[in-house]
Amino acid sequence: MAESDQDLPAQVLAALERGQKIEAIKLLRELRGLGLKEAKDLVEGCGTDRQMAGVSVV
Structure with a gap:
């Protein structure tokens, strides 16, 4: 079960x-x-989600 950033303390x-x-x-x-x-x-899954959210597609 994956947790989102909001689920982390x-x-x-x-x-x-x-x-x-x-x-x-x-x-x-x-x-x-x-x-x-x-x-x-x-923690690594959270970091991946954060990196993906910061990437812009041109």
């Missing part, structure tokens, strides 16, 4: 905005009780 999103992917993963693991792989996949 504000602290995790703030860490991602600062470019701190590892910190975001650590926070997500602490806050949600997830394993490393699950948290990493969610």
Whole structure:
């Protein structure tokens, strides 16, 4: 089940905005009780969504 940016805690999103992917993963693991792989996949999926949203097609 994929989570959108809105489903992630504000602290995790703030860490991602600062470019701190590892910190975001650590926070997500602490806050949600997830394993490393699950948290990493969610954070990386969020980053991919953000990158795609910023791309303009000419």
